[in-house]
Amino acid sequence: MMNPTIDEPHLAELKMYTNAEILDISNTTPGWRTALEARQLLAIALGLSNDPVIVEIGAFMGRSSLLLAHACKKNRGGTVHCVDPFDCSGDDFSVPHYQALLRQSGERDLLALYKAKLKRHQLEHWVKIHRGKDYEVARQWSLPIDLLFLDADQSPQGAMTAYLAWEPFLKPGGMIVLSNTYDRIYAEGHDGYYRIAIEQVVSPKFSEITHVDGLTIARKEF
Numbered sequence: 001m002m003n004p005t006i007d008e009p010h011l012a013e014l015k016m017y018t019n020a021e022i023l024d025i026s027n028t029t030p031g032w033r034t035a036l037e038a039r040q041l042l043a044i045a046l047g048l049s050n051d052p053v054i055v056e057i058g059a060f061m062g063r064s065s066l067l068l069a070h071a072c073k074k075n076r077g078g079t080v081h082c083v084d085p086f087d088c089s090g091d092d093f094s095v096p097h098y099q100a101l102l103r104q105s106g107e108r109d110l111l112a113l114y115k116a117k118l119k120r121h122q123l124e125h126w127v128k129i130h131r132g133k134d135y136e137v138a139r140q141w142s143l144p145i146d147l148l149f150l151d152a153d154q155s156p157q158g159a160m161t162a163y164l165a166w167e168p169f170l171k172p173g174g175m176i177v178l179s180n181t182y183d184r185i186y187a188e189g190h191d192g193y194y195r196i197a198i199e200q201v202v203s204p205k206f207s208e209i210t211h212v213d214g215l216t217i218a219r220k221e222f
Helices: 008-013 019-027 035-046 063-075 095-105 110-120 134-138 156-169 192-199
Strands: 053-057 079-084 127-131 145-150 170-178 206-212 215-220
Touching: 019 035, 019 063, 035 063, 035 145, 035 170, 035 206, 035 215, 053 063, 053 156, 063 079, 063 110, 063 145, 095 110, 110 127, 134 156, 145 156, 156 170, 156 192, 170 192
Parallel strands: 053 079, 053 145, 079 127, 145 170
Antiparallel strands: 170 215, 206 215
């Protein structure tokens, strides 16, 4: 079903990019998504059907949001619900990197920068922004989720809080994607999603568990 915020004539006028062009657009946005991860995330989103609900926890400048929103636009259906406080907050290891990249951009307002990127690529109709802490937004949430992408606070407490708040809304058959789950030695307090991957995203609750660079991908069974 077509995104209800945009009519068919308007949709026909929107520029549709090839997958390679979408990946190039995403790659120009500062962030930490590798080329292989980007291709996999785009493929997962493009494979969704029936006007999917996609929830992205942690957006920063939109490197991954661009992939997910372009997939909705190409499929002519679905919405990316982006949850982020847009204040460069997070785990102690990540915050200085967020702040440095924002300074380098020449923009002081992270949310304004994010919205400008969506508008530049005609994606604002495919993204709904939820500004706030993930667990606070979750308290008001009710929609079943088709794809849950977790990439916010990387601390063990922050990652677990996000997982516990949002995983119950992921419907059976839905896909979960965790970022930064490399099997490596992490900086102190930066291994939250790696712990979720090895402790929570396991059989029998999840199946088809795969790893693509730092992404852990799985399908929820129940």
